[in-house]
Structures are given as C-alpha cells and as structure tokens.
Amino acid sequence: MADSARFSLASEPLALGALDGRYRPAVAPLVDYLSEAALNRDRVHVEVEWLIHLTDQSVLPGAGPLTEEQRAGLRKIVTDFDGDSVSELAEIEAVTVHDVKAVEYYIGRRLEALGLAHLTAMVHFGCTSEDINNLSYAVGVKGAVEDVWLPAARSLVEQIGRMAEETRDVPMLSRTHGQPATPTTLGKELAVLAWRLTRQLDRIAATEFLGKINGATGTYAAHYASVPSADWQHVSKTFVEGLGLTWNPLTTQIESHDWQAELYADIARFNRILHNLCTDVWSYISIGYFAQIPVAGATGSSTMPHKVNPIRFENAEANLEISNGLLDTLAATLVTSRWQRDLTDSSSQRNIGTAFGHSLLAISNVVKGLERLDVAEDVLADDLDHNWEVLGEAIQMVMRAEAIAGVPGMENPYERLKDLTRGHRVDAERMKEFVQSLGLSTEAEARLLELTPANYNGIASQLVDHLK
Missing domain, CATH: 1.10.275.10 (Fumarase/aspartase (N-terminal domain))
Structure with missing residues (x-):
C-alpha cells in the first residue's frame, strides 16, 4: 500500500511503547x-x-x-x-x-x-531549577522503590523461598558444566537464588536518597546576597531531611547523582540474578524437572497443540535485559556532568520510569511463571538412577581417608574411579561390586553401600534453613 493511502495513527491516543500499551496493568x-x-x-x-x-x-x-x-x-x-x-x-x-x-x-x-x-x-x-528537580526525582524514585518495586521484589523472593522449603528434600542431579555431578536437592538450589536475591534487596533497602538546595552553583551566593543573616546551610539541611532525604552538602549546580548510580547498579544486579533464575528454571522445564500447569483455554503454540511454552520466563528474560540496558546507561552517565552543569542528566532521567517498568514487568512474569510449575519428582528420581557414576567422588574420598588411616590397597583412588566411570554408564550393581572389591574397612564399605545418587546430597536440605 502506498504511504499516501495508509491511514495514519499518529493523531490517535495510542501508546508508542509496550509499557503504556499491552503491559500497562x-x-x-x-x-x-x-x-x-x-x-x-x-x-x-x-x-x-x-x-x-x-x-x-x-x-x-x-x-x-x-x-x-x-x-x-x-x-x-x-x-x-x-x-x-x-x-x-x-x-x-x-x-x-x-x-x-x-x-x-x-x-x-x-x-x-x-x-x-x-x-x-x-x-x-x-x-535554581535543579534545586527543585533533584529533590523531586529523589522523592519520586524513593517512593517507587519503597512503595512499589521493593514490595513486589520481596514478595517474589518470598515465593521462591517457599518453593525452596517445599522442595528441600527433593533429590536432584546437579549439572556442573552441563554434565552430571554430585547430587543436590531442588530446594537447596532454589534457596541459593533466594539468598542471592535477598542480599541485593537488603542493599537496595539501605539506599541513601540524597538531595540538595543550595543555588545556581552550590555556593548559596544568592541566598547570602539577599539575606546574609540566615544560616542557609541549616535551612537547606533541615529542609532536605524534612522531605525524608539525606542532605548532600557539596554539589555543583546539580546534585551529583552518585546515589542514583549506586541504586541502579544494585537493581541491575538483582535483575541479573533473577535472569539467572529464569534461565535455570527454563532449562529445568526443558528436561522435564518441572511440568507446566496449563492455563485453561490458553494456546501454547499456534501450530503445535501439545506444547506449553515457558513464555513467562522468556518474557522476563527480555524485560530484565531491557531494564538493565537502561539502568546501566543511567548509572554510567548520571555521575558525569561537564564543569558545573550540563543537561545530559535531564534527558537521561526521563527514562528512569521505563527502566523500573521493565524490571517490575519481569518480576510479575516470574511470579506468574512459578505459580504454574509442578515438580516432576519421578523425572528427577529417574535421572538420578541413570547416573550412578556420580558416586565416584564419594568413593575416592573415602579411599583417601582410608589410606590416611593406614588401610592398605587404597593407592590411586582418583585414577581407579576415573577408569571405572569416565565415559561409562555405571549401574547400581556395578558400583556395588566395585566398592566390595576395594578392601575397605567394614565400616567404610557399609557406609558406601548405603549411598545412592538420591541420598548422596550431604546436608543440602539443612542449608535451606539459612533463608530463615
């Protein structure tokens, strides 16, 4: 269709961006x-x-x-x-x-x-205008963090913590470098992510929101020229603190925005850890550890009716990346101003809401995605049962301990386990035969024969208690 024949939507009250369109709620x-x-x-x-x-x-x-x-x-x-x-x-x-x-x-x-x-x-x-602007931005960002973003983020982390508690005893095969490794529990792995996210939220909650009101170049020149008898620093400090902010005593025309850079870096780090959760959960879904509970009436794929796609986590990944693109830019640019003032910060700060919006949207999607997960314990158990070779670590460590204790025949434990397990599938019977052939002490042999991939996870379950 020729451009001249196309109906223009420019005059219509329509959103240009997704945050003010489909994602507005x-x-x-x-x-x-x-x-x-x-x-x-x-x-x-x-x-x-x-x-x-x-x-x-x-x-x-x-x-x-x-x-x-x-x-x-x-x-x-x-x-x-x-x-x-x-x-x-x-x-x-x-x-x-x-x-x-x-x-x-x-x-x-x-x-x-x-x-x-x-x-x-x-x-x-x-x-000067920046006396008003810096305080207005600080009040707005402080309110957004404390009243909207932090409560949503904390609620999500609490949700992850509850999942960790519920699955603390569910054994799971670890994968380091993508390869079968020492087992863990699903709850412990979720607890790791909840712990990491909580640390970032605590940093964000401790943010100092700075403000200043000291004139055109931060010298109180006009103040003292007009009313020399006043203690203008006291007037400034008490005013800024009365707004619930921290007084910055030394500035140019602008408040230096260092607190904003610190805050945005912390939120970006939270976003990156949450992105890590999304990719991990997505991967667990792909290998069947999690089953997705279908939404009644929803379409998973436009052409493959059997599919339930992990779209909540994919949507969250994309929005976290967009949010961080903006947060990283804000953190990098806001700390620099030419001499006593330039206007780059003015244009940059108009994107603060967009940066927060994409992060909040991602949080919302992760919450909804996690709500639709069901742990497939049978799949996790079957995966463990097909990887008895992961007990190789335990056996060679017991052999080392036995050697130190003076038990003969414990030489080259690592090499012997490597010959048994590397590139080979080892089932329960083969592992039992190997253990019994080693000449271990009676107590050590009995202890190893009790081990299975499902119970070789140390104190993984107890570690979840660190979230309390």
Missing part, C-alpha cells in the same frame, strides 16, 4: 511515582514545602510563620493535583518553554485565593 503502580505527571506533582510538592519551610524558619523579614489554615491550603495544591492540573501546567509551559518555571507560576496563581499573594516572590526563592 503490570506497571501502572509506577505511574504515580515516575511519570512526567508525577514529577510535576513532586515539583509542586517541593516548591510548596520550601515556601512553608522558609516561613517556619522566619528567614525573610516580613514573612513569618503561616497559620495552620494557610499551611493546609498550600498543601492542598499538591493533594488536588490531577489531570486538569497537568493540562494547566502544559499550557503554562507552552509559554514559558521551561518546565520548572511553569510550576512556579502554577503555584503563584493559587496564592491570592489563600490570602498569600504577598508571598508570591517567595515561591522558588533562592532556587
């Missing part, structure tokens, strides 16, 4: 923290609280503390922020061609109705 909670509208609401919040803080501190002569009614009225500007507010701000910005200046005018329009028209000059007092 999974990521919708982030909109209240990391969308453009949320950023503007947080800017209004910071500007309003700065105005209140300045009056509380009695910094400027003639602008004493507000009444409780006036304070409530100012804060209502924030709580009333809605779709109409977004539209009004857009109209103002179309004139100012500056997003933060538009917020200043938006607040100024509302002061007269509150009997505070005389304080219009105090809105944005002493501030």
Whole structure:
C-alpha cells in the first residue's frame, strides 16, 4: 500500500511503547511515582514545602510563620493535583518553554485565593531549577522503590523461598558444566537464588536518597546576597531531611547523582540474578524437572497443540535485559556532568520510569511463571538412577581417608574411579561390586553401600534453613 493511502495513527491516543500499551496493568503502580505527571506533582510538592519551610524558619523579614489554615491550603495544591492540573501546567509551559518555571507560576496563581499573594516572590526563592528537580526525582524514585518495586521484589523472593522449603528434600542431579555431578536437592538450589536475591534487596533497602538546595552553583551566593543573616546551610539541611532525604552538602549546580548510580547498579544486579533464575528454571522445564500447569483455554503454540511454552520466563528474560540496558546507561552517565552543569542528566532521567517498568514487568512474569510449575519428582528420581557414576567422588574420598588411616590397597583412588566411570554408564550393581572389591574397612564399605545418587546430597536440605 502506498504511504499516501495508509491511514495514519499518529493523531490517535495510542501508546508508542509496550509499557503504556499491552503491559500497562503490570506497571501502572509506577505511574504515580515516575511519570512526567508525577514529577510535576513532586515539583509542586517541593516548591510548596520550601515556601512553608522558609516561613517556619522566619528567614525573610516580613514573612513569618503561616497559620495552620494557610499551611493546609498550600498543601492542598499538591493533594488536588490531577489531570486538569497537568493540562494547566502544559499550557503554562507552552509559554514559558521551561518546565520548572511553569510550576512556579502554577503555584503563584493559587496564592491570592489563600490570602498569600504577598508571598508570591517567595515561591522558588533562592532556587535554581535543579534545586527543585533533584529533590523531586529523589522523592519520586524513593517512593517507587519503597512503595512499589521493593514490595513486589520481596514478595517474589518470598515465593521462591517457599518453593525452596517445599522442595528441600527433593533429590536432584546437579549439572556442573552441563554434565552430571554430585547430587543436590531442588530446594537447596532454589534457596541459593533466594539468598542471592535477598542480599541485593537488603542493599537496595539501605539506599541513601540524597538531595540538595543550595543555588545556581552550590555556593548559596544568592541566598547570602539577599539575606546574609540566615544560616542557609541549616535551612537547606533541615529542609532536605524534612522531605525524608539525606542532605548532600557539596554539589555543583546539580546534585551529583552518585546515589542514583549506586541504586541502579544494585537493581541491575538483582535483575541479573533473577535472569539467572529464569534461565535455570527454563532449562529445568526443558528436561522435564518441572511440568507446566496449563492455563485453561490458553494456546501454547499456534501450530503445535501439545506444547506449553515457558513464555513467562522468556518474557522476563527480555524485560530484565531491557531494564538493565537502561539502568546501566543511567548509572554510567548520571555521575558525569561537564564543569558545573550540563543537561545530559535531564534527558537521561526521563527514562528512569521505563527502566523500573521493565524490571517490575519481569518480576510479575516470574511470579506468574512459578505459580504454574509442578515438580516432576519421578523425572528427577529417574535421572538420578541413570547416573550412578556420580558416586565416584564419594568413593575416592573415602579411599583417601582410608589410606590416611593406614588401610592398605587404597593407592590411586582418583585414577581407579576415573577408569571405572569416565565415559561409562555405571549401574547400581556395578558400583556395588566395585566398592566390595576395594578392601575397605567394614565400616567404610557399609557406609558406601548405603549411598545412592538420591541420598548422596550431604546436608543440602539443612542449608535451606539459612533463608530463615
């Protein structure tokens, strides 16, 4: 079809990206923290609280503390922020061609109705745009992490932990380098992943969200020029901490974003470990260790009706990779600013919500994928029974111990087990005959004859207790 004949969708209210289209339900909670509208609401919040803080501190002569009614009225500007507010701000910005200046005018329009028209000059007092932006981003990211992302991630890890507990005693053949190796239990392997993920969540939960409000180049120059008698560092510190953030005392025009780089690196590491879980579970499904419980009415394959594809884990893998692509870029670029300020961070930070969104979507998919798994214990047991050669490790170690204890005939244990097992299938009977031919002490021989691939897993089951 010629382009001139094609119907254009550009004017329709359609999503360009998947997060705002088909995946919107999974990521919708982030909109209240990391969308453009949320950023503007947080800017209004910071500007309003700065105005209140300045009056509380009695910094400027003639602008004493507000009444409780006036304070409530100012804060209502924030709580009333809605779709109409977004539209009004857009109209103002179309004139100012500056997003933060538009917020200043938006607040100024509302002061007269509150009997505070005389304080219009105090809105944005002493501030550069980045004083407002850095605090607004910090408030938004902090809320997204603590209220949305962390609860979802912790819930997933708890789910993995429950699976580990339920399967702690289910024996499973290990595969190191893809080859049969010393057995373990399914629960212990899941516990390893839950443990790794928990460590990253603890790091993320301990994040310091930094903020600053110190003027155009971080020197408080305009503050002291206008009101030299004030302790502006104290005013700045108490304000930032009042927002629930950590005060950064030394900055250029921008807050240096180091805390963001640290946070995004930690989330990216969580994503990578979760990606490892996805590839492992996908592989276990492919060899039959897990059976997938079909969803009634769902199509597994468009042409092969027998298939139930592990799409939840594949979807999660892709979204974790996209999330990390953005998180890695943010972590790498946000820590650098030319001299006292450039605008690369401004464009970069507009993608924070997208980075979080793909991670949250992946978490949602893994949760759903794990819910549809059923452990095929018969398959795991059959795999173990076909790999008696994995007992070679135990036998040669017992022979070493016997040699140390002075039992004769225990020479070259590794080589003897290699001749028996490498490249050969060894069944239970052949292994029993070999053990009985070694001349071990009675106690050692009896101990080895009790071993099977299913029970040669050490204290794997007990190790799951480390998750408690």
